Amino acid sequence: MLNKRPEGSFSGMVKIWFGTRGIHRNGCNPAIAMSSGINLPKLLFVSVGILCLNTPRSGAEDRAGEDWWSLQPLLKVVPPDNDQEHVIDSFVARKLREHGLEISPMASPRAQMRRLYFDLVGMPPSVEEVRAFEVDPTDETYLRVVDDLLASPHYGERWARHWLDVARFGESDGFERNSPRNNLWPYRDWVIKAFNEDMPYDQFARMQIAGDHLRPGFEGMSAVAFLTAGLHNTVIGSSEFMRRTARQDELEDITGTVGQTFLGLTVNCARCHDHKYDPISQREYYQLASTLRGVYRREQEVEDSTALAQKVAAGKRLDEISKRVGEIEKMGRERVLFRRAGSEEVKAPALPQPLARWEFEGDLKDGLGGLHGKVMGGARVENAALVLDGSSGFVKTEPLAGDVTEKTLEAWVQLDTLEQKGGGVIGLQTNDGATFDAIVFGERTAGAWMAGSNRFERSEVHGGAPEQEAHKTAVHVAIVYQADGTITRYRNGLPYDQSYRSKIQSYAKGQAHLLFGLRHGTKPGAGTLLRGRVLRAQFYDRALTPGAVAASAGAESNFVTDTELLSSLGPTERKKRERLRAEAARIREAIASIKGSKRKVYTVRADTHPGPARLLERGHALKRKEEVLPGGVATLRGPSAQFGLAANAPDAARRRKLAEWITAENNPLFTRVMANRLWHLHFGQGLVKTPNDLGFSGGTPSHPLLLDWLAGKLRENGYRLKDMHRLIVTSRAYRQSSRPSEQAGKVDGDNRLLWRKSPVRLDAESLRDAMLVISGLLNRERGGPGFRDVTLHNNNGTTYYFPFDKEGDPNLNRRTIYRFSPRGRRSTILEAFDCPDPSATAPSRSVTTTPLQALALLNNDFALRMARGLARRVKDETGNDLRRQVERSFELAYGRNAAEKELRLAVEFATEHGMAALGRVLLNSNEFVVLD
Structure with a gap:
């Protein structure tokens, strides 16, 4: 017997009343309900010994309080004692009997096989596989099929598709430019691999939050691309307000996705004010966002x-x-x-003599030579200093009068704020701006000085302490470039961190110039300009010794x-x-x-020291208030929301702590959310209707004890998802018939009580894959860059995607999960059948019924090609016997023999119109598209 319920009864159990809208919505928990004698109609059965604690803030009719059901610890549930053999069915049957209903009879063997294959691997069974189960429809045979499917590599492909919906996986940036992401596919492959290897779900979650720190290398960097898979606005304007707002929008997307995916809470709704429906304060949103503050995005080469x-x-x-x-x-x-x-x-020691010196005494002249400066944008000279506005201002000098290889850059600078990123103090660059060496502030590490260079070719970070004083007083900064490639940074005359060796860059006479305020380039860009004042600057065509640097800075040399x-x-x-x-x-x-080996992946570029986060008044990017510490949501009844980290804690500590907090064993939401998500994906709707929201707006579960029992089972099984699939699909609730009942429909029209298995229309990807399978054209190649059924056209910096389909290219016949998936444009057949645009997380897909769906299956180029492929396949397999071709077409499309009347009509149709036309008819039928 499959998953027989444990022995025991309800002796030792206590009954607790659970209201129609949920006792927690009414501001009381089970213990309060028992002690106050609240008279509510539905029964809950909970084991003795569960402690339900009073909370300081109760809910109301229009919002949840800290006593909301999903925020409480998991209940230790003992399954009901009834005549059901499977433990899940014992919960379902009890709820049905309370309403005078029963579980439906078993579905037919064919319906069970189609349901099972599409759910677990996303493709149809062959007629031979269906017939084998029809011959021996025992529990043991069924379980063997389940285990075979869970062991199939196609299982990971199927369930990764569900996860990518939640992760808002899109292979272009979206927004105005919508540039392609050619190397985000390693994340998709990592997810498939994780599902196939049955990676524990808690580890799966931690890797996607902090994989680059937990497992450095290609695997960790691929996993953490979860954080950067969403939209990215690359046209944000040059004003500080627009830049800061765009960054806060980006953080909201990342924070909101993490919160909804792993906690089932819409924490992002508290960005501008306390959450309107859930007990989440605005401060808690910024605490959570602070843990992700160091997350930026970039395509980069990563070592295995x-x-x-x-x-x-x-x-x-x-x-x-x-x-x-x-x-x-x-x-x-x-x-x-x-x-x-x-x-x-x-x-x-004697003061060193520079090649050029700028003292900004009313002008931008070089006091020693001819490298005079020219104001660009909003830069100006004022009070013996070069004033840089951080939005448009910089200075460009005359070209070099001679070749330069060894060099020293030196400046005295005061910053307007330490919370700026990537601006250049003084730099040397080629005239086209493509090659440069510069003193840069806060580009890769918040608050740190670094040797900036083109594509970071001569840039390394070795732990220089974040700046603490430059916004209060001027500091001396210098970088020395020696002929052997050694690069040394100095602050106030002393080494800033350890030297490192790179490749020396030479600059030719007349082909390079110096810059102030701009990191590099010919015009300002986001994150390239400095805000502050340069009081003095010097440039040397040689590498100064440590003593010379100290002397120039006025420091005592050691x-x-x-x-x-x-x-x-x-x-x-x-x-x-x-x-x-x-x-x-x-x-x-x-x-x-x-x-x-090195491979490219679009993933997280971590700012190792992202600096403190501040609460923003009404979410306004420029209205910064008090600092907030990295932390979580305090209303969760489990792990502490206080992470014990300083406001300026490094990125690694923040995201590690966040991953630990989310996956803590006593975090009730982590397991409840995933248990509900699994149920939703097997039954078409969750025990809570909204998979990403277990807060007030998501309502209460239809079977609260079943949900907590499943969540506890997930934790008990070591967070192994394959065990949960096996448990769910072997239940009678899952295997029952989908046949409607007039009586049951009157009682429970939405089938929330599970009196039958609701019919499910194939999702767009499964429909496309099924068409490839029955046509015999499926290319089962796994992994790697996705196939492209779109052409890319660039117009004035914006990329447009135009779908196409053609014969003869086997790449176009791969499974849909391996499709290159840009935002804003899907293939016609995918779009018609509600494949979501990945601009936002899609935990639950829409299921629409429109005339365009029938037209797409009749006339779409892909559908026509599949119909022709089916016609060729049946002819190859059966010869020229038209009747046998028709019989084989029914077997392939429906997994059954054609009825005599169907066969007669289909032969007549094929005789007149051809087998390809019959294929179009079969593919456009409810029996092919809908799972009973």
């Missing part, structure tokens, strides 16, 4: 996980050695500096030469240092020799 793991392991050993070498060198430097302090012969260092070490220390340095060199060579 194996090679990256090898490099990380070698890097740890290298760090250990570097630490030991550093301890030895620290002792030597301290000895040298101690001797210097006691020497009367120590002289201050630089010690290698000769001085070695002379201060004893023989044993020198030998130990050399041995460790040699081992470090070998490890660096080994790291360089690790050759992992």
Whole structure:
């Protein structure tokens, strides 16, 4: 017997009244209901010992309070004790009997097979598979089919499609430009793989929130593309208000998707004010958004996980050695500096002489040469400083008078605000703006100085501390580029972080110039301009020594030469240092020799230090109020909403903590939402009608105890989804007939009580895939870039997508999940059958009935091609016998033999119009399109 309910009865159980609209909607929990004797009509059965706590804020008729049902801990449910063999059926039968109804008889074997195949793998069974079950329709045979389908690679393809709807997976940006995303497909492949491997759902969720930190490399970067799969506005204007508003819109999309997907809460509705219907404050929205504040998006090359793991392991050993070498060198430097302090012969180093100097004394002239500046946009000279407005202003100098390779960039700068990103202080670039080296603020790490360069070719981040003072006082910043490629950053005359080696970039006479205020380019763009004042700047055509940089900045140099260092070490220390340095060199060579494959993926570009978040008054991007700490939603009865993180915590800590909080074992929403989502996808509607909203607007569940029992079972099974599928599809509720009943329809017209299995029309992708299967044209190639049944046309920066179909291209016959899916335009047949546009999360698809659907199946190029393919297939399989061709067509389309009358009429039709025309008729029938 399949999933037989556990032994036991309702002894030891207590009855609790549950109101028609739900006791939690009426502002009381089960314990309160029992103690106050509330007289409500429906029974709940809950095991003794469940503690229901009073809450400080109750709901009302028009909103939920903290006592709302979905926010409470999972109930420890004991299934009802009745005559049902399957545990799910015991819940369903009890509810039906309360209304004088019964579960319907079993569906026919053919209906069960079609239902099962389309639900689990999204494609129809063959007539041979149907007949095999008709011959032996036992529970054991049925269970073997279930297990075979769950083991099929097509299972992951089917269920990944459901998930991509929720993840608003779209392979173009949307909005005005709608540029294609050519490398978002690795996320789709990762989801398919995760479903096929039965990755535990809690791990599946964590990877999509923080996979780049949890598992660095291609796998983690592919998984976390969940966060960036949504719309992206690339035309946001140049004003600060528009830029900030666009960023807040982006954060709302990401935060809202995370909240709805994993918590079933529309947290994004609290961006401008406290949530109107759920107990979520505006502060809590910004707490949650703060955890995702470091998420930006970019296509990037990512190394495979194996090679990256090898490099990380070698890097740890290298760090250990570097630490030991550093301890030895620290002792030597301290000895040298101690001797210097006691020497009367120590002289201050001479100030270095630059190639160019700008002091901004009323103009932009170079005080040493001819690299005079020219104002662009809103830049101006005022009070002996170059004032940069951050929206349009920058300065461009005359071209170089000679070639430059080694160089030093240096400036004294005061920022208007530390909360800016990507502006250049001083930089050197080619005249076309394509190649550059610059001092840049906050581009890859919030608040940090970096060596900006074209495509980050000469840019690395090694942990320089975020700036804390430059908005209060001027700071000295410099970057030195040595001939061997070594790049060193300085702040106030001292090294900002460790040097690194790259490739030196040369600039030719007359082919390059310097910039102030603009990172690079020939005109301003979003995130490229600096807001602040440059008080002085200098440019050198050579690499300054650390002592020279310190002297120029007015700092006391603590630089010690290698000769001085070695002379201060004893023989044993020198030998130990050399041995460790040699081992470090070998490890660096080994790291360089690790050759992992690199692949492009459109994913998260993390801002490692995104800075504090602030609550915005009425959501206005420029009306920033107090800081908020990264955190969650306090009304959840389970994990603490206080993450224990500082306002300026790094991105990795924020998203790791968010992932842990969401997937915490005592988070009741995490498991309730997924249990309800699974039920919805198997039955056509969830126990709660709105899969993404278990708040007030979603209402109460039709079977609250069944929902909590399923959620508890999901947790008990280690969050394995295949076990849940097996449990659901083996129930009588799932396998029952879809035949209508006049009596039951009067009692429960919407079938919320599950007195029958509601008929379901195939979704657009399953319909297309089924047509490919029966025509014999399906290309089962899995993974990789999607096939394109659209042509791309670029007009003035905007991309347009035009669907097409043609004979002879096997790529166009792959499963629909492997289709390149741009926003705004789907193929006609997909659009006609309610395939959603991925501009927003689509947890529940619309099911419309329109004349266009029949016309699409009759006249669409794809449908015509499938009908021709079916005609060729049946002829190849049966020869020239027209009657046998018609019989085979019915077998392939419907999984059954044609009735004698059907056969006679179909032969007559095919004789007159041809087998391709008959194929169009069969594909355009309810029996093909609807699952009973």
